[in-house]
Amino acid sequence: MKSINKKRTPINVLAEARRSVDFRMFSNDAGVRIRLASEVFNSRKEKDLSQSELAKIIHSTQKVVSKIESGDTNIGIELLNRIVKELNFNSESLCRVFDCCLVVNWNFRTGDSEFSSEYASKNGLVNNFNSLQTNFK
Amino acid sequence: MELVYYFDKELGESPVNKYLSQYLKKERDLPKIKKRKEKLLADIDAKIRYVFGNGGKVDGRISFPMRKYKYFKIKHRKNEELVIRICYFCHNNKLVLLSAFEKPDNYDKESEERAIRKELDIADNYRTNFISNPKLYEEYK
Numbered sequence: 001m002k003s004i005n006k007k008r009t010p011i012n013v014l015a016e017a018r019r020s021v022d023f024r025m026f027s028n029d030a031g032v033r034i035r036l037a038s039e040v041f042n043s044r045k046e047k048d049l050s051q052s053e054l055a056k057i058i059h060s061t062q063k064v065v066s067k068i069e070s071g072d073t074n075i076g077i078e079l080l081n082r083i084v085k086e087l088n089f090n091s092e093s094l095c096r097v098f099d100c101c102l103v104v105n106w107n108f109r110t111g112d113s114e115f116s117s118e119y120a121s122k123n124g125l126v127n128n129f130n131s132l133q134t135n136f137k
Numbered sequence: 138m139e140l141v142y143y144f145d146k147e148l149g150e151s152p153v154n155k156y157l158s159q160y161l162k163k164e165r166d167l168p169k170i171k172k173r174k175e176k177l178l179a180d181i182d183a184k185i186r187y188v189f190g191n192g193g194k195v196d197g198r199i200s201f202p203m204r205k206y207k208y209f210k211i212k213h214r215k216n217e218e219l220v221i222r223i224c225y226f227c228h229n230n231k232l233v234l235l236s237a238f239e240k241p242d243n244y245d246k247e248s249e250e251r252a253i254r255k256e257l258d259i260a261d262n263y264r265t266n267f268i269s270n271p272k273l274y275e276e277y278k
Contacts, residue, residue, distance in 0.1 A: 010149065010150035010151075010154060010155070010158075011158065011161065012154060012275075012278050013154055013157040013158050013160070013161050013178065014154075014157065014178060014182050014277070014278060015278035016161060017161065017162075017175060017178045017179070017182075018278075020162075020175060022171075022172060022175050023175045023178065023179050026175055026176045026178075026179030026180070027179040027182060027183060029176075029179070030179050030180045030182070030183030030184075031183055033183075034183055034184065034187050034199070037198060037199070041198055067214070069198050070198045070199055070212065070214070071180075071183075071184065071187075071198075071199060072213070072214040
């Protein structure tokens with residue numbers, strides 16, 4: 001008779017989960033939430049606001065702000081819009097959150113630059129650009 | 138720095154991996170349950186990687202210090218009532234994931250408090266074991 005009490009070989013859960021397409025999509029979503037959490041936290045600290053004060057400004061609650069800052073919640077587009085406006089997110093912060101590239105139209109003659117906000121910077125592209133611009137001037 | 142699981146000889150696997158295995162989707166699960174499980178695993182994985190990217194530093198948002206213990210915790214909200222805690226510490230250029238358990242937001246029973254204290258003590262034992270035998274780990278993949 002065959003023994004049915006075979007010892008279970010442990011599966012590496014996350015390695016197994018990573019094989020799924022949905023998992024990769026959820027991973028990207030979680031990455032965006034965590035990067036947004038950092039941006040909100042840093043901007044709030046820069047402005048010297050408490051979570052309750054920020055909540056009041058964006059017409060939300062302290063609990064929601066806390067959940068945003070810990071990356072535990074998905075926020076709607078309206079609330080995101082209010083946060084972006086009230087915390088004065090610049091294109092660089094948005095670029096970091098959404099992890100994509102920034103297109104800059106820079107007039108070499110006048111030195112005027114125009115950051116296209118629909119794209120985002122990656123790997124300090126904006127910083128490099130700013131220093132390049134300063135050196136050029 | 139390297140991200141690793143603590144490996145427990147008695148369990149024959151990593152306690153964190155064992156905890157996470159309950160969220161591995163099964164064939165018989167309904168599609169919405171499968172998605173919920175995958176999302177939870179993806180969220181936990183993202184938080185672990187974020188803390189690892191920060192060099193294990195405590196930021197007070199995702200990772201926190203533990204009172205009375207020499208390790209830290211990563212918190213992830215599972216639902217309105219439960220928070221998942223993953224205990225970790227850094228040793229010899231390794232971020233070691235010690236154990237994971239669930240903690241209710243509000244509890245007033247002494248038995249629940251005892252159960253949580255037990256989990257924390259177990260994680261502390263894992264930490265001591267790892268320090269005395271630094272080969273007790275497996276790769277975080």
